[in-house]
Amino acid sequence: MSCEKVQKQISSLLDRELPAGEREGVLAHIGSCRQCGAYWEAFAGLRAQLRGLDRPPIPEDLRARLRVMASHERERRLVRLSLSARMSHWASHARLVFDNLMRPLALPFAGGSLMALVTFSLLVPSLSSFSHNFGDQSWFKPPVPESSYVPGVVHNALIVRSDIVAPEGANAVELTIDEQGKVRDYSVVRGELTPDLQSIIMLPPPFSPATVLGLPIPSKVKVIQYQAPNRRS
């Protein structure tokens, strides 16, 4: 087994997430290879440090606010429960009366609602073609270059200035770029965090930090991906 391959497994080995079959080989290698041994030591140490980080107790005022919120939400739910219980009681009662009243009219009524359904379904195709016309990306204006990013298309997404508004139906994240050009944080500004957007956040950054008077400063960019909804499913 090559050192490179072993080192890729060490992190999972420490987490006890390595299949039993692979474990033996990796362990044997670590025992006999100085370089991989050192790698393991560094990772084990780091992992212990991370796990040893303090887990500060939840602040007392937050605890109190949560308790108040819980009791408020519980009240809300109880009100809704009793309301819906009363509603369903009333509804079943009303339906009985209604059924008795309407029985002679049942067939004409069904015919009428069928007619409404047909009319509606005739309308629907024109509605959906209307929303299709929206997909022609007419919203897109060529982004104005700015020092904080290299505008362009990555993973079929657009990297643009942070003040450009993402269109409806798109998925977009706003990235905070630190003074080294690395992504520090992200927020989902529209749609959802798609796998493509995730890989852009993880990319060795195509960003160079913004500068003021030659000094790098933190900045923001927006990444917009236009995507038909529900592609994932």
Next chain:
Amino acid sequence: MTTSILDLGADRIAETGAEGDDLRLAEALRQGLECAYEELLSRFQQPVYNLALRLLGDATEAADVVQEVFLKVFRNIGSFRGHSTLKTWIYRITVNEAHNARRWFFRHRRREIELDTNPEDTRQWKEAIPDRRRSPYDVAVEREQHVMIEAALSRLNPIFREAVVLRDITGLSYEEIAEILNVSLGTVKSRILRGREALRDQLAGSLNLRPALRLVPKTAE
């Protein structure tokens, strides 16, 4: 010698809520039972707070996120069907809420207003717990190392940070993390690896990363 390697990971947090237990709690919440609301908070408020704190690196922001998370949990408990555990469901809401744009906007604006949040607030609890087992020197060194690790964690790419924090702070399995982040097991594995590599590179030289004495397997916990 090699077997002791594996003992390091033996402190997996014990499972408290089986699936049936989750469904029972969810149903009790839907029925508005007071004890269910108490149970949910006592089970999850502390880990959710710690997760938010490490994702965001700021106590005030973490407190906001925790409130949003529990509001969402209480309001949406009707849609919890037990396809996942309550734990992964709630942590998933937490991760999403930490990257919620609307909240983000207020958070950053507030940060601009309160340029200097009082560091004493976050420090108090640390000093409140004296540790008699270690010398003041050890305590000081350890605190310094914690500060360095926290800083490195905050500089880490947010996608890797999520994976590492869910693993090492929240103590979840790869499978649970995959469910929370909606990615494959292989992706979880590689994000944790890349996150730890980046942390190691950042901390190289500045930190003693060799396993220290306190790495001796803990059997009492």
